[in-house]
Amino acid sequence: MKDTGFPRADAEADFLRARRRQVLSRLANWLRGEPDDVNIMLPFHEVVDALGYLGERRIGARVIRLDSIVGSVDRGRDFDRRFRPTSGRVRERWERLALATRRGESIPPIEVYRVGELHFIIDGHHRVSVSHAMGLSTIEATVTEVRTKLDPSGIRYRGDLIVKDYRRLFLERVPLSGHSRASVVFTDPWDYARLGEHVEAWGFRLMQDEGRYSDRATLAQRWFDEEFVPVVEMLRQADLIGDRTDAEAYLWVACERYRLIRTHRWDDEVFEAVRSRSR
Known part of the structure; x- marks a missing residue:
């Protein structure tokens, strides 16, 4: 995370850098001939339907690894698999959160579903995206654990x-x-x-x-x-x-x-x- 001493300007630069990385990642995937779903966030409901839903329980506040968050309940189009913004639609809110983070302001925990070792965001997509951009490795989350018939291990892409x-x-x-x-x-x-x-x-x-x-x-x-x-x-x-x-x-x-x-x-x-x- 670069710091020029002007938090607002740095927050704007953070967003532009995240967007540039998202576009470069798409280009790299195209050059390598990788499947279209390699950078797509996993849809929670499709994952649970494929694995077979059994039940769920709320387990409360936890600190989770950012790299364990692989999907979303309903916001998959705004961010890619690594939570880089896919367009300028989210820029205003994203930069507000980046600015608050740089100023050390308190940020509420995100809310996620846990399926095996994977996490899916219910609320907090922008916070996760900003945390990735800042180079953080963990984030505070309120977790609901979902039990499924099949083990989710081995799931990497939508395919x-x-x-x-x-x-x-x-x-x-x-x-x-x-x-x-x-x-x-x-x-x-x-x-x-x-x-x-x-x-x-x-x-x-x-x-x-x-x-x-x-x-x-x-x-x-x-x-x-x-x-x-x-x-x-x-x-x-x-x-x-x-x-x-x-x-x-x-x-x-x-x-x-x-x-x-x-x-x-x-x-x-x-x-x-x-x-x-x-x-």
């Missing part, structure tokens, strides 16, 4: 919400828990939908074979123990997993198995073709 949303839907269809839940991970969100359909079909065939009904949780755990684990272990021993996750390797071989059933060919040439495709 990551698609994977979380499909994972949440998959776990509603295939209610795994504990270690089995953690073992099924995909990078492509569509794979969760494909595996969900596959597991449901597996469970239906199992109930037909045994002549009795089982609930989703029971079928999910039996599929994991009796199908997923043995198949993944065979793939690992055959050195066929490669760079895939265990779930990606399983889904690949399950699809190949279905294709082989339809071709009615089970000779060595077919198996070698399958092995070659795995590479």
Whole structure:
């Protein structure tokens, strides 16, 4: 934070510097060919919808890290992901807060939702933006903690919400828990939908074979123990997993198995073709 001795002029310079950094960041992203959402603030309601809302509780005043604030309830268009102003719309209020900060005046705490280790602003966007511009690392906040079905870890950009949303839907269809839940991970969100359909079909065939009904949780755990684990272990021993996750390797071989059933060919040439495709 530069100080010329004239707080009002310094506050104006702070805003212009923050705007310039925001524009330069957009230009750098364009030059690197990064996705459009890399600098977009995460929308709170979209995050919670993707993760599955369970409940919330107010935990009161806390000091939180500025870099843990990644999103907003309703002001995403005025600031980018690092809370740099995206236009001159917020300039007057922004400079008033910057001036008050430079003069050492008391600034009220912001209000945030906490989801895991992430924070989303309810009130206080300008205060966070000014704090970033001043080079601060923490800020006082009144915190409400929100509990969700899925862990928000791994969310960096808006596009990551698609994977979380499909994972949440998959776990509603295939209610795994504990270690089995953690073992099924995909990078492509569509794979969760494909595996969900596959597991449901597996469970239906199992109930037909045994002549009795089982609930989703029971079928999910039996599929994991009796199908997923043995198949993944065979793939690992055959050195066929490669760079895939265990779930990606399983889904690949399950699809190949279905294709082989339809071709009615089970000779060595077919198996070698399958092995070659795995590479």
